[in-house]
Amino acid sequence: MSQLLAKRLAALVATLFATSLIVFLVMAVLPGDPAQIILGIGAQEDTLAALRHELGLDRPLIEQYLLWVGGLLTGDLGESYTYSRPVSELIGQRVLVSLPLAVFAILLSTAIAIPAGVVAAAKHNKAADIGVSALAQIGIAIPNFWFAMLLILFFAVTLGWFPAGGFAGWDEGVLPALRSLLLPAVALALPQAAILTRVTRSAVLEVLGEDHVRTARAKGLTRGAALRRHAVRNALIPVVTIMGLQFSFLLAGTIVIENVFYLPGLGRLLFQAIAQRDLIVVQSLVVLLAGAVVIVNFVVDLTYLVIDPRLRKAVHG
């Protein structure tokens, strides 16, 4: 167990280091002078030089990199070029939107997908299975931004039950905040739920075909009982793997949905920072997200151990 932990920690550190270096180098060779982007096409050369000096962009690359990494290690992420405020503060505010949104979406998607997948597997090739599979197919095919616009048109514009977008802020209370996150969460959860339903269905079907389940049935367990006691638990491993991937994706990959609902989340911050060549925000954000992916993978691995005791033995052995 501690071995696994140590391995994971080493992987985390190595990933973060490699990410920081790659991102820094990529941003350094990309065209686009941050000072010019900040000041626009009307700016004079001496103004640009003054701003470059203020931002430290006239220092050697290696010095800029070391300063930044040194700051990262001491928890100082530096100051955004364009926003002129601490990067940690910017990211902190955005995490408060993106993290709850991702959790909300994954909860919704799981709540729909696992029962639907299990039912479809249990009723293999019957009407329920065919119905669920068809819905899952549609869910995968529908682009989530389009679904999001339908949700806005119906629930915000026509019915007026929810805001068309924006984030109320946690200061306004938990309910208004959740209210502004509900439509985006549904829009994000639907395609995820569709994928997860199919994974769950095929995982349960596979387990149902295995020897121990057949043995259990032979010993007189009903199909339902065999499903509950033996199949579902064993089928969870691929399901949890997919959920882990989906969570990492949701944390950063929601740029489109954040735009449709104009939510101030991490995805939009990253997008905006790249467009404005706010290098220090891009670097810090990418390293942070890489860290989040590694941590999620670690949690997924731990979950395997909880689900399947045999793996626990394998780790100890």
Added chain:
Amino acid sequence: MKRTGLFAALVLVAAAFSLPAQAAKTDFTMGLVLEPPHLDPTAGAAAAIDEVVYANVFEGLTRIDRNGEVKPALAKSWTISDDGLTYTFTLNDGVKFHDGTDMTAEDVKFTLDRAMAEDSTNAQKALFEPIETVEAADPKTVVITLKRPTGHFLFNLGWGDAVIVASETAETNKEKPVGTGPFRFVEWVPGDHITIEKNPDYWGNPVALDKATFKIIPDPAAATAALLAEDVDAFANFPAPEALPQFEADPRFTVVSGSTEGETILSTNNGKPPFDNLKVRQAIAHAIDRQAIIDGAMFGLGTPIGSHFAPHHPAYVDLTGTYPYDPEKAKALLAEAGFPDGFEATLKLPPPSYARRGGEIIADQLGKVGIKLEIIPVEWAQWLEQAFKGKDYDLTIVSHTEPMDIGIYARPDYYFDYHNPKFNEIMDKLAAETDTQKRYDLMREAQKILADDAVNGFLFELAKPGVWNAKLEGLWENSPVQANDLTEVRWTE
């Protein structure tokens, strides 16, 4: 009995009708497409900064009003010496910054000295270049001495880059702006919104609104939905022109089409063959069908222009007829220039839709006369690096949104690579001329030279489609400066 009953009913009805009037709205939410990078107009060129704080939070000695005219602001009056070199400003009484300190002549001196300083990051440092010295004669009097007579000096002082700031708060204005305006800053949640509220200690006419919120909504579809759901009350510059007919048909909304300072041009690399040949540039000008571009790329919004000047300006001359749309003439000119079979060139397009959509149409139009364009879509950062700074382009499309920026054609190292001593001479005369009519004559002459030289493909003036709640009044239709001046905005019921 009956009568009192009727009376009571009348009172009730009247009360019912008067209730909504008592609860008249005093808060206001405006949608913004671009978020300002920070809130200090003296340290950044981004239009989005002025769109929030100009005239609302910060004020200058003078201001530019909704018609583009110069008006007194913090300076209630001024005198100009006969040689045009000394400006004496008298400041308004009782002006306080939002932190409670008095605004005096010393603050004006501090602001202008800071903007002119060696290490200044004021994006429009050139505005202050003609200033020799700034003196605070007494707390209410500022004397500015110029190096040479400067015709547009009072106009320049009305720019957002010249607003008056206090020495104590100048460094923190980016995050927490402290000005003298009728609104004071409340909060900014990056990526989401900026809120300002009525300044109870304002020196001038108080505003009608108690609170104003700028909500950042970059996506056109989201902007449409936000207006329809009445989450926002107004978009002064609405990003989805395709949705305008829907709003025009809806009585809840007012739709206006204002003009901006944005000359949208097919920028041409005048220093690079074959574009250094006047006949080639004239051929391009003849090959462009402006109305087709406006209809196809801008849903019909925009005013054709024939030179680099805003049509709403009093000195504007309509030069769209200089080289009318005539593909045959274009082909003939190309043949005369030595390209009977045309030539190939590149067209670099930055992200705004006027450029991307307009570029497709231009490529088609020029293709018909034999100029085959390869379209290269570029990001904004790449555009600045390659086209604007590196002059590494043949043709590109961009909107020049600075007010009164005809002077860029006289800059020795500008990306058009255009050099005409006659034009520069006019610009020098213009800079020194203070008489309005004579200034207008010079501006007309300058427009004509640019049109004749076909320096760029002059396409259209960017429109400013505004959509807002029909119960609102006082918003600006046009954009003589890139501001959302809320000082006269009120709800009518």
